[in-house]
Amino acid sequence: MRSDTLITTPLQEPAIAVVNRIKVHIRCRNCGETFILRGVRDMKGHIETGFKKCLCDNDRDFDIEPLA
Ligand SMILES: [Zn+2]
DSSP: OOTTSSOOOOOOOOGGGGSEEEEEEEEETTTOOEEEEEEEEOTTSOEEOOOOOOTTSOOSOEEEEEEO
């Protein structure tokens, strides 16, 4: 059984290549301002954008939605 015929061995890549670069839509639940940022999603599904806070000083209450 040639189980390895169609399986390509992934190249060895540095860990940083594991994360997916995505665009992220962020909407402030306080004032409704929206932001489109580039972010990365790691293997745990956590999205990191570097976004700190909204213009209205809200820094925790957001809708965050990854864009395809
Ligand atoms: Zn806001």
